[in-house]
Amino acid sequence: MIPREIVQPLLGWFYENKRDLPWRREPSAYHVWLSEIMLQQTRVEAVKEYYSRFLDALPEIEDLAACPETRLLKLWEGLGYYNRVRNMQKAARTVVEHYGGALPPDYEQLLELPGIGSYTAGAVASIAFGIPRPAVDGNVLRVIARITENEEDILKQSVKTKTERELAEIMPKNAPGDFNQSLMELGALVCIPNGMAKCGACPLAELCLARKHDRVMELPKKAGKKQRRLEKRTVLLIQDGEDFAIRKREKKGLLAGMYEFPNLEGYKSQEEILEYVRELSCQPVRIQTLTQAKHIFSHVEWEMKGYRVLIEPREKRNTDGLLFVNKKETKGKYPIPAAFAAYRKYLEEDI
Ligand code: SF4
Structure with missing residues (x-):
């Protein structure tokens, strides 16, 4: 089980240490959605430039829905995974048609849009709308596997589902977006992969079982990773x-x-x-x-x-x-x- 005691130290650390990122300055649903899709494939530093260029060209969801494909792909050039932006456009068209051009403030409805999985739906729902839903990506899975000293393969869907369920139980109802972001931020800045974790600077050091048992280097396990x-x-x-x-x-x-x-x-x-x-x-x-x-x-x-x-x-x-x-x-x-x-x-x- 994920201990409820992680919540307050994590939030406190986040408020002190969070990075000033463009999408955090004005976290509308469209901005959170766009940044999360871009961040799935590229480093934060690189995303900043793409993000502002994209929003200058397509400031509203209606603009994304109406953008000609060649221009859209040009805006995405260098980010890779072009189907992601194509799916964003499909979703934008649905949003214009069914929701008057604004993403719906509802987790299940977000999940039904093309290209939006549980992670992105959770991020948009919690950060933009304050809905208490977890947003579990690879960073979060790594942090949780280490804190709980979980041996299971984090690439398994069952592990992700269990992590989502347990996080939903301890998530503070008054700050779900900050809580999700605090886990993501810890995974990005402190509890980083490949044996580089900065446990000395971690707000969860006292609670972390991997650290206690000197197993940080071994976790998380990724048995199911396929060779390219x-x-x-x-x-x-x-x-x-x-x-x-x-x-x-x-x-x-x-x-x-x-x-x-x-x-x-x-x-x-x-x-x-x-x-x-x-x-x-x-x-x-x-x-x-x-x-x-x-x-x-x-x-x-x-x-x-x-x-x-x-x-x-x-x-x-x-x-x-x-x-x-x-x-x-x-x-x-x-x-x-x-x-x-x-x-x-x-x-x-x-x-
Ligand atoms: S103590 Fe180390 S391994 Fe544990 S969560 Fe913090 S950074 Fe990660």
């Missing part, structure tokens, strides 16, 4: 003068509907690459090896080798599924995901 699939890819910057070839990805699957540099499965030899470039009706003039890069998705890891291929000027610009665009257009109009960041930077360079 490794994929080798060859990425091509096909350059015609100032322009580069990009193409649109399939509507479904990884990075659905995004733009990308042409790329091939596996590592290809220079001969194979030139052959492929000719198949795309381009006449190669020169090939140059670029950097190797890695990008980690949730279930897949890409290991990439890159090449720049200079080609003869093409008469027909946009055929064979390719679109030749200049670097300004890739910055403003065609979102190229962060997976290709190592190659995007070559657009800035002269050959």
Whole structure:
């Protein structure tokens, strides 16, 4: 059981130590929702910039609902997991249609919206509306597993459900949002992963069983974690003068509907690459090896080798599924995901 005694020390510590974050200054439901979705994938420091840019462009839920997809993906560019923002837009449209443009102050109704699970629903309900519902993410699971010296695999749904139930029982009814945030903040600043926990600075040190029994390094357990699939890819910057070839990805699957540099499965030899470039009706003039890069998705890891291929000027610009665009257009109009960041930077360079 999670001891009720953690509540007051945690809240006291939170009020003294909480970070001044943009979404905490004006915690409307839309702001909490947006920040929580962004924080699921990126560090707080990086999120700050995305968050203000997104809200400058789409200050209200109605604006999000009405935003054209290309612009939306552009605003999300660099954050990854593009389905999350697509789901946000679906949810925004439901909110406009059924709730007059404001997120409903009801946990169950929040949970029914696309892309909102128990964590996000709990965060929005508690922080924006003061509804006593827990918000349990990986940070919170880690803190609780350590305090209670729980041996169970925190990736199991049953452990998450039990943690939610027990937290709901001890949650202070007058400060549910602060309580949830205090646990998240402790997990982010003090009870951090990989044996780095700063137990000396922890307000729960006296109550923590993992600390008492010197087991902080061992907990939490994550038995069910799956290995990521490794994929080798060859990425091509096909350059015609100032322009580069990009193409649109399939509507479904990884990075659905995004733009990308042409790329091939596996590592290809220079001969194979030139052959492929000719198949795309381009006449190669020169090939140059670029950097190797890695990008980690949730279930897949890409290991990439890159090449720049200079080609003869093409008469027909946009055929064979390719679109030749200049670097300004890739910055403003065609979102190229962060997976290709190592190659995007070559657009800035002269050959
Ligand atoms: S005492 Fe250490 S392990 Fe326990 S909750 Fe605090 S930081 Fe985490």
